[in-house]
Amino acid sequence: MSASVDPSRLSINQETIKQWSLPELAEGCIKEGITAVGLWRAPVQEYGVERTARLLRESGLTVTSLCRGGFFTDIDQGARARALDDNRAAVDEAAALGTDTLVLVSGGLPPGSKDLAGARERVADALAVLGPYAEERGVRLAIEPLHPMFAADRCVVSTLGQALDLAERFPARQVGVVVDTYHLWWDDQVPAQIARAGRTGRIHAFQLADWITPLPAGVLLGRGQLGDGSVDFKAFRALVDGAGYTGPIEVEIFNEALWERDGGEVLRETAERFRTHA
């Protein structure tokens, strides 16, 4: 067991409390003494990028990451060019929001394709283009390996080892990885891969959610509140801390039951669970 977590490392990803508008999120965080948030592009665009940046600045809140770029695996060249354009816009948005981390979800298999290796190469091709663009704007790309149950329809990068194999083709100041407990908790290679990521300075984000069963249809919205499931968060944090990571720890839970509750109550519960379990 590690020592207690420093509560000031908590960052609330806005999707955890999706029922809240950005002003509600800012106000709720201030009230709860939380100083950092993770954001998603769609709600930020809806509220306005500059307007969001100003709101958070005036609220004294730090933005720890922006979700998400990616979806690089299309076979069609035109679609891939459009994805690159959209990712350049995502980099610009991250820079405008003052975060140095853009989370990337790589994309799944194109319709009809069974070629995982080919799809992963197209991810590498996109990183080669986007990495320098992001670096010039002070943004690091963070490849997020998603759980293998998303390999077909969402993300062909399924393990931290695969994410590092991709990231290490590029400078660490351009491309790193996200360590997300929900996606990685089952993998006995994770301790060695977290150490590898730490050695090369590639842990660009650390996110928490618990694994609960049964999974809902479509499996996307089945993440659990910290402490409700199978993940040993203290063991994970010991590995990530041990790898030299000292940054924020984002709680990112997609769960319809949490979204139906009072946002303030969910925020207080999440902060309390973070102190107890992380």
Add this chain to the structure above:
Amino acid sequence: MSASVDPSRLSINQETIKQWSLPELAEGCIKEGITAVGLWRAPVQEYGVERTARLLRESGLTVTSLCRGGFFTDIDQGARARALDDNRAAVDEAAALGTDTLVLVSGGLPPGSKDLAGARERVADALAVLGPYAEERGVRLAIEPLHPMFAADRCVVSTLGQALDLAERFPARQVGVVVDTYHLWWDDQVPAQIARAGRTGRIHAFQLADWITPLPAGVLLGRGQLGDGSVDFKAFRALVDGAGYTGPIEVEIFNEALWERDGGEVLRETAERFRTHA
């Protein structure tokens, strides 16, 4: 691409056509020229073990595997002792049915536990007891790694690498592995691990199902008919054949839509898909 599959290698796992009784399965296979089946304990026990053995013998059908033993991860000693008793019965049933392969599903995390490594050690403890018992009866234990989405509630062995780490503690004539495309297709380590399994003679069963999305609630019954999803079966067979495996290839699909159709139609379709895709 490999050469066409030898159609005589096809074995139909009875769960693929769960709507059929054992006599219907035997009759259907004969009619379709299929010579081998994989069985499950519950329907065999219901029909009677000796009666099933006689039915299949008289029908000229080979039994390629019996599913399933396992569920070794309980913390409670009494529960583990009962699991061992039940697994000895499963070995006896396999021997009575004339199959040399008992498929093992290891079991998930016990309620409240977050200790995957500890649970995997309890699987090893059980194999140490059961391996010699099975060998004396001419039965090999085949550890089946299940997809990581089952790690919490069904099987703490999630990759072929983990399964081999466990199996290699024991003689290959006692403990090997199941290569099931549904569970392993996403893993870029699989080619190396299949080669490793082949070198030590530990591929005890080879099973096919396709990966389709979206996954249904609970995710257990979401397997796809061959050719409907993301799995490159010819590439998988090339790896398994290349590792020296020359045995039966079992099709094992859990899919409620298939179970609602006419059994004979599903069997014909499955045989046709096997010839085309495997």
